[in-house]
Amino acid sequence: xxxxxxxxxxxxxxxxxxxxxxxxxxxxxxxxxxxxxxxxxxxxxxxxxxxxxxxxxxxxxxxxxxxxxxxxxxxxxxxxxxxxxxxxxxxxxxxxxxxxxxxxxxxxxxxxxxxxxxxxxxxxxxxxxxxxxxxxxxxxxxxxxxxxxxxxxxxxxxxxxxxxxxxxxxxxxxxxxxxxxxxxxxxxxxxxxxxxxxxxxxxxxxxxxxxxxxxxxxxxxxxxxxxxxxxxxxxxxxxxxx
Amino acid sequence: xxxxxxxxxxxxxxxxxxxxxxxxxxxxxxxxxxxxxxxxxxxxxxxxxxxxxxxxxxxxxxxxxxxxxxxxxxxxxxxxxxxxxxxxxxxxxxxxxxxxxxxxxxxxxxxxxxxxxxxxxxxxxxxxxxxxxxxxxxxxxxxxxxxxxxxxxxxxxxxxxxxxxxxxxxxxxxxxxxxxxxxxxxxxxxxxxxxxxxxxxxxxxxxxxxxxxxxxxxxxxxxxxxxxxxxxxxxxxxxxxxxxxxx
Ligand SMILES: NC(=O)c1ccc[n+]([C@@H]2O[C@H](COP(=O)([O-])OP(=O)(O)OC[C@H]3O[C@@H](n4cnc5c(N)ncnc54)[C@H](OP(=O)(O)O)[C@@H]3O)[C@@H](O)[C@H]2O)c1
Numbered sequence: 383x384x385x386x387x388x389x390x391x392x393x394x395x396x397x398x399x400x401x402x403x404x405x406x407x408x409x410x411x412x413x414x415x416x417x418x419x420x421x422x423x424x425x426x427x428x429x430x431x432x433x434x435x436x437x438x439x440x441x442x443x444x445x446x447x448x449x450x451x452x453x454x455x456x457x458x459x460x461x462x463x464x465x466x467x468x469x470x471x472x473x474x475x476x477x478x479x480x481x482x483x484x485x486x487x488x489x490x491x492x493x494x495x496x497x498x499x500x501x502x503x504x505x506x507x508x509x510x511x512x513x514x515x516x517x518x519x520x521x522x523x524x525x526x527x528x529x530x531x532x533x534x535x536x537x538x539x540x541x542x543x544x545x546x547x548x549x550x551x552x553x554x555x556x557x558x559x560x561x562x563x564x565x566x567x568x569x570x571x572x573x574x575x576x577x578x579x580x581x582x583x584x585x586x587x588x589x590x591x592x593x594x595x596x597x598x599x600x601x602x603x604x605x606x607x608x609x610x611x612x613x614x615x616x617x618x619x620x621x622x623x624x
Numbered sequence: 625x626x627x628x629x630x631x632x633x634x635x636x637x638x639x640x641x642x643x644x645x646x647x648x649x650x651x652x653x654x655x656x657x658x659x660x661x662x663x664x665x666x667x668x669x670x671x672x673x674x675x676x677x678x679x680x681x682x683x684x685x686x687x688x689x690x691x692x693x694x695x696x697x698x699x700x701x702x703x704x705x706x707x708x709x710x711x712x713x714x715x716x717x718x719x720x721x722x723x724x725x726x727x728x729x730x731x732x733x734x735x736x737x738x739x740x741x742x743x744x745x746x747x748x749x750x751x752x753x754x755x756x757x758x759x760x761x762x763x764x765x766x767x768x769x770x771x772x773x774x775x776x777x778x779x780x781x782x783x784x785x786x787x788x789x790x791x792x793x794x795x796x797x798x799x800x801x802x803x804x805x806x807x808x809x810x811x812x813x814x815x816x817x818x819x820x821x822x823x824x825x826x827x828x829x830x831x832x833x834x835x836x837x838x839x840x841x842x843x844x845x846x847x848x849x850x851x852x853x854x855x856x857x858x859x860x861x862x863x864x865x866x867x868x869x870x871x
Contacts, residue, residue: 440726472745472794477689480738481730488733488779489726496721518782521789521860530737533767533786534779540770541778545721612770 383458384408385603386451388437388494390464390486391415393563394513396422397596398461403427405600410450410457412437414464437464438486440493447497459509459603460498462491465531467564469524480527487531492538495553499546507550509603512539513595514555516618522581532557536614543612552611554602556595559585559618563592587619626654627852633708634658636686636743639666641812642762643712644673645840646847651677653848655708658699660684662713686713686739687731696746706753708851711740711761716814717777729776736780741787748800755799758851761788762843763804763862765829765869785862792860801859803850808866810838835867 385402387409389395395411396419402409408429416434435446451457465487470479491512498504517525518532536555543553560582582589598617601607616622633650637643639661647659647670657679659670670681684695715735719728740761747753766774767781785804792802809815809829815837819827830837846865849855864870 472741472748472791475741475745477738477742480689480741481734484730484733484737484783488783489729492724492729492775493726496724499721518786519789521786521791521793523790523794526741526787526790526794529786529790530741530783534733534737534783537767537770537782538775538779541766541772541775542721542770544770545772545775 383603384410384456386410386412386457386460386498388460388462388464388491389413390466392463393419393592394561394595395461395463397563397592398463398599399430401593401596401600402603403430412450414438437490437494440485440489443490443493444497451498451503453502456503456505457498457508458505459511460494460504461510461599461603462494462512463599464490465513467528470527471524472526475526480530483527483531484534487528488534488538491535495542499542499551501549504549504551507605507608508552509607510539510542510546510551510553511599511602512553512555513599514557514614516557516559516616516621518557518614520622539614540612547611550608552602552608554607554610554612555614556598556602557614557616557618558595559590559621561590561592561595563595565589584624585619585621586624590617590619626652627848628707629654631655631707632658632704633710633851634660634706634747635710635712636660637712637714639663639669641712641814642807642810642840642843642847643710644669646710646712646844647674649841649844649848651679658682658704658706660713662686686735687715689734689738689742692739692742693746696743700752702751705751706747706757708757709743709747709759710847710851711743711759713739714762714764714781715777716818717780718773719776720773721775724775729779732776732780733783736777737783737787740784741791744791744802748795748798753800756853756856757798757800758855759791759800759802760847760850761804763806765806765808765864765866767806767862768870788862789860796859801856803858803860804862805843805846805850806862806864806866806870807843808833808838808864808869810840810843812840829869833867833869838865838867
């Protein structure tokens with residue numbers, strides 16, 4: 383099988399690539415960051431190829447994809463693990479800030495979905511997975527724009543799933559809680575703004591391992607999950623019930 | 625005395641459907657209204673119906689959220705302290721994924737999400753409102769159950785509901801409540817237009833909306849409750865007004 387991973391320098395994306403390659407799949411990584419982490423440089427697999435461009439400039443996606451996916455090449459699915467975070471109180475939630483968030487977390491995903499779901503590019507029975515967040519259903523103060531963008535993403539996949547079911551293509555998102563990979567970046571920033579420490583403690587099973595998230599992604603890509611579509615799978619370490 | 629005597633209430637998207645019926649009701653109940661529309665026709669209709677009753681009318685385009693600050697500030701003076709804000713603006717979108725280009729998605733999200741957040745930001749500035757301010761935005765069952773072609777619209781409505789949950793947690797300290805009303809099919813101009821474009825006269829949604837097609841008065845009755853003090857314990861929630869559809 384051949385899969386495409388769209389990533390913005392996040393460990394989650396790298397971890398998914400690793401697991402898919404280990405499962406003998408072919409993987410195309412499209413990353414906004416043009417430098418791969420050291421661990422990756424070692425991974426000289428001929429089943430892995432890497433491209434980089436700034437896909438938050440959504441108008442570039444169409445032409446770049448033409449170079450990446452040559453005519454006749456079809457994929458079996460793709461994963462959108464890019465996106466941005468950010469906390470701001472309402473008084474500072476300017477329209478520009480909201481737009482930036484929507485752009486990275488929704489528009490870019492939809493544009494990839496629009497182009498990669500074409501008959502000539504995505505096989506029958508393919509699978510699309512987007513990484514969302516529990517923020518989509520749980521409100522935290524100062525996460526207005528972020529939550530809105532993730533809820534929009536979760537709703538968008540339902541519309542797509544209904545449409546693409548005709549070709550047995552499935553579309554799902556994962557509502558993740560705190561994952562190891564996030565703690566590096568967002569946590570410090572959010573911690574100051576929201577005293578997210580308490581919030582983190584509500585995740586009864588502790589921090590989710592990046593590899594665990596990647597495993598769920600691989601499952602949703604695989605044929606084993608062929609009856610799961612249009613859902614927002616919770617992977618939250620029991621956060622939402624606490 | 626009317627229930628909303630001398631209460632200042634802002635209705636965005638007041639020229640049609642739900643917003644217009646709400647404006648008529650609130651006018652009867654003694655409220656002082658600030659009514660918004662974006663088109664010339666909309667402004668004319670509002671002027672004919674409400675201008676001689678002392679209500680304010682203003683025009684702004686939600687497709688351009690950056691323009692709202694100026695449009696709002698030119699309307700509002702220091703004596704106006706809002707007690708209610710109901711957002712009835714919502715651009716429709718029906719397009720297969722194939723045609724869902726970024727420019728279209730952005731337009732829907734700008735009008736339905738960014739502009740709503742921007743209006744909340746402007747309305748909730750210091751001295752702009754009275755404690756007890758109730759904000760309600762109209763969402764849709766599409767945010768909760770997907771259908772083919774409504775990807776952008778559903779995304780925008782789900783986004784507003786998520787934003788409402790966050791704002792309620794921030795604004796309760798200022799004694800502001802924020803809720804979403806999740807509407808099923810309601811008999812408005814927009815609904816008739818939609819049915820005209822369909823091949824069959826049967827609306828499949830109505831099969832599951834077992835209380836039948838809603839009227840704008842049905843929705844207005846719930847909005848009046850959410851605007852009033854009786855609902856002072858309800859905030860941050862998405863309240864279905866869907867004739868049973870989501871159950
Ligand atoms: N009707 C239903 O069955 C139904 C179901 C679920 C949810 N809803 C939601 O309920 C709300 C009201 O719907 P409705 O059917 O009663 O009325 P509507 O026909 O959607 O019109 C609402 C208002 O939006 C204004 N508007 C349109 N484009 C605008 C723009 N670019 N900027 C600012 N304002 C603009 C219109 O004013 P002008 O035309 O004068 O510009 C009008 O006053 C919407 O959010 C809709 O999504 C409706």
